[in-house]
Amino acid sequence: MSDRIANAMLRGKVMSAEEAAQFIDNGDKVGMSGFTGAAYPKALPTAIANRAKEAQAKGDSYKIDVFTGASTAPDCDGVMAEAGAINYRMPYQSDPTMRNAINAGEIKYQDIHLSHSGQQVEYGFFGPNLDVAIVEVTRITEDGHLIPSSGVGNNVDFLDSAKKIIIEVNEWQSLELEGMADIYRIQHLPNRTPVPIINSGDRIGKTFIDIDLSKVVAIVETNTPDRNAPFKPVDETSQKIAGHFISFLEGEVAGGRLTYDNYIMQSGVGNVPNAVMAGLLDSKFEKIEAYTEVIQDGMVDLIDAGKMTVASATSFSLSPEYAEKMNQEAKRYRESIILRPQQVSNHPEVIRRVGLISSNGMIEADIYGNINSTHVAGSRIMNGIGGSGDFTRNARVSTFISPSDAKGGDISAIVPFASHIDHTEHDAMVIITEYGVADLRGLAPRDRVAKTIAVAHPDYRPLLEEYVERANKGRFLQTPHDLSTAFSFHERFLANGSMKQA
C-alpha cells in the first residue's frame, strides 16, 4: 500500500475501484473532481461504466447524475457516456462521445457558469445533498487532510455536500504539488464575508482540504497520468490574431487605460491563446499576472522567462511535455502558481476587483456583438460556457478572439443574429479575428455593425452587408433586424453544409 495514505483509519478503507463502485447506486448524484483534463478520478469512472453495462445486461437500470469541476477525459466522461451510465451532467464537458450522446438526446446536460456550479449544490438546487463525492488527491496526511492533485475545481463543495466520500490517491501526481493549492471555503449563506483577495497572488487559505472522515467509504490507489492533450503548433491565423490582440493591449497603454506592468490576464484554452502568450514573450509587457481558470503551457513559458510573476487558476491544462515538467519541478513552480477552488478562481467579486482583461474563444458573434460560445446552429452543443461568463461579465475589458471562419470557410464567425447567446451585447466589448480588432466599447448597436463586419471573413462581408441593408429598412432602428432572414446563414449551413450562398 502506498505511503501516500498516512491516516491509519483511511488505510483501512483501501479497496479496488470495482469494490468502491458498489457504494454508488442507481440514480445517485455524484460529484467528481476534474477540471479540463486534470485531477479527474482515473479508476472509478470505468468501474461505474462496467456496473452500468452489467445492469443493462440484466435488463436493469443504472444511471447516475455527474457533477464535476469542468471537462474531464475519455477515461472519465468518455467511458461513462459510452456505457450509457449518465442521466444528467453539469456544468461543462468536452468529450466527443459524451457530446454526441448529449446531442442525441441521451444525456441531459445543463451548462452552468463555473462559478455558480458549486454554489448551486450548496444552495440545494439538486436536493439537500449529493450522494457521493469522488475526488482525486496526491496524498492524504496523517490527520486525514486531502492534498489536491493537479486541480481543485468544485472539490470542496462536493466533499462538504456528499453523504459518502471516495478518494482516489494517484501516485502519478507529484508529491511536490503540496503547497500549490490555496483552499479557501466560501462561507455558506447567510454568513458570507468578503473574499480577501486583493492581488492575484494572495494566498488566503490552507494547503489541504479538511473533510468529515466519517463519510469516507473507500480509498482507491491509482497511478495514471492526467489527459494532457498536445497543443498544435501555432498557425498563421492564430499568429495574426495574437498580433492584433497585443496591438490592442498596446492601444490600451497608449490610451492611458493600462500600463506595461499592469496587465492581468484571463485566458481561455486553445491555439489562439497559446499564440497570444507566445507573442507576449516578445512584448513590452512585464510583471504580467494571470487570474484565470487553467494554467497553460504559455503561462509556464512566461513564468520561466520572468515575464509573468504569478498565475492563479483552479487547474492545469498542459501538454504532456509540460505536465511532465510540472511534475518534476512543482516545488519551483508553486512559488508562482496558485490553484484555488473554482468558486474563488472564477468569483465575480475578485474578477472585478483585480481588473483583469478577459480573452475567450467563441463560435460566433453577431453584428451587434452578442456572442455564441456553445452551440452550432443553435441546437448542437459543443462544450459549454465554462468560465467565460464569469470573466466576461466582470472583466475590466472583455475580449473574444477567434478565426473569422471555420470548417474550411463554410462557417462564418460573424453572423446576422447569433443562434445561441451566451454573452449579451451588454457584456462583450472587443472582438478580434485575423482581420483585426472590433472595439465595440462606447458604441450604440448600429455603430457596432461596421466594426464587426470589418473583422468578418471577406467572403462573408457582402452577405452581412446585404442583411444590414435589409434590416435597416425596418421600422425600428435601435437594433435593426430582419427577423425572417436573421438565421439565413445558419439555415444555409444546415441545408447545404455551408453558410455561403448556394
Added chain:
Amino acid sequence: MSDRIANAMLRGKVMSAEEAAQFIDNGDKVGMSGFTGAAYPKALPTAIANRAKEAQAKGDSYKIDVFTGASTAPDCDGVMAEAGAINYRMPYQSDPTMRNAINAGEIKYQDIHLSHSGQQVEYGFFGPNLDVAIVEVTRITEDGHLIPSSGVGNNVDFLDSAKKIIIEVNEWQSLELEGMADIYRIQHLPNRTPVPIINSGDRIGKTFIDIDLSKVVAIVETNTPDRNAPFKPVDETSQKIAGHFISFLEGEVAGGRLTYDNYIMQSGVGNVPNAVMAGLLDSKFEKIEAYTEVIQDGMVDLIDAGKMTVASATSFSLSPEYAEKMNQEAKRYRESIILRPQQVSNHPEVIRRVGLISSNGMIEADIYGNINSTHVAGSRIMNGIGGSGDFTRNARVSTFISPSDAKGGDISAIVPFASHIDHTEHDAMVIITEYGVADLRGLAPRDRVAKTIAVAHPDYRPLLEEYVERANKGRFLQTPHDLSTAFSFHERFLANGSMKQA
C-alpha cells in the same frame, strides 16, 4: 439666495440655468444625476434644449452626449430629446419622446448594466474625462460638501470625472434627507479592496459627496418636484402573479433553502412588484431586507408595518403621495433606508454575498429560459436592461415575473426564441406568470420546455407545442430549434399586429 448654499465661494457661483448652460458646449459629454425619475436636474435640461433650438435656428449644430444614473423624466430626457439636443445616451432611459427618437435612429443609445456604467466612465471608455457633471443636491455644506437629494446614482463617478461641475440646489427636496445617503467611493484600479458590506443595512461611507470645488462653474437654484408617477391599482393578473411568487418563496422555505426571517428582496419597478409587496404584508415573512436599486411605495408600507427592517437602494421611485410622505418624514425613514452610489447598490460582489432573491420584469422569455428585457420584436427598444443583469447574474435565486401576454393578447410573453437576449439560459432560474411558476433550476434545456409552456397564456400553448414538435425533428437535441420558424411569433406580430395565427 437660499441658505441651502452654506459655502461662501459657491454662493458666488449662483446664476440662472440659462447662464449655466453656456458652460456646456456642442459635443460635450455630460454626466447628469437622476435615477428613475428622482434627483435629476430640473432646470439645466430645459436650458440645454433651448440652446439646441437656438443653434438649430441659426443652422448650427448643438448636440451633447448624456450620461445619467438611469431614467429621468419628461422635463429632462423628454425636453432634450424633443429639441434634438442629444447625440448619444447611456445607460438607461424610459421617456416616450426619447424612446421614439432612439427607435427612429435619431439618438444613439447604449444600454449598459447600471453597475458597469460609472465604472466605464472611470475606465476611460468615453475618453479620459467627462466634460460637465450636472448634479442635483438638497444642500451644500459650509465645506462645500454635497448632500444628495432623492437619489445618488452615478453622481460620484461623474463629479470625479468631469472637468466642470454645475450643481442644482433643489429646495423641494427635504433637508432631512441628509443622513440617508451612504457615500462610499469604489477605489480606482489597481487599488481596489473589498466593498465592506456584509449585511444589507451596513453603512460604510459618508453622508455627503466631497468634490474638487475648483471645478464648480455654476450653482442653480430650483424648487421643483421629482417626477413621481402614480402606480396603477393592483389588478387581478398582478395579484395572481404575486400569489404565485409568494407561494414560490414558501416552497423555498419548505425545501430548506430559505427561512421566514431571511428573505432579502431585490425588485424591479411596476405593478406586479407592488402587488408582491402588498402580498408580503400578509405573509409569514418577517425581518425582510431589500438590497435593491429603488425604494418603492410597497417597501415603505413594509417598513411601516414592521415587516421590513432595512431597504438599501440608490434612489427613490415613489408615487406623488409617498414622495410627499418621504419628504415629511425623511428623518424617521432614514433609520431604515440607505441610498448608495449605484456601483454599490448594484455591485456583483455585494449582491452575491448577501444572497438575495432577484425579481424583475421582462418582455418575453423563450421556451429554454432566455430572457428579453429590452426589445420588442428584436429591434424596438423599450427602456433598457437597467440593473436586472447585475441582480439576475449574482442572485441566490433569479426570478422573472410578468403577465403571460400583452397588448390585449396580441403578444405572448413566452416565445420559441427570444428576439433579443439580455439574460441567458445560464442566468434565469424561475419564470412566473399568472398561470404559475416555471422553476428551471437543475434542468437541462429540453426539460425546461414543459415548464415554460405551462406558464404561457393558454391561447399560445398549442403554437408553442407545434414549434417544439418541429424543433425536436432536428438532428441535434441539446437545444432543439427550427431556425426557419424560430421567430414566427414575431414575424406574425410585425405583419398582422398579433402573434396569434392569422
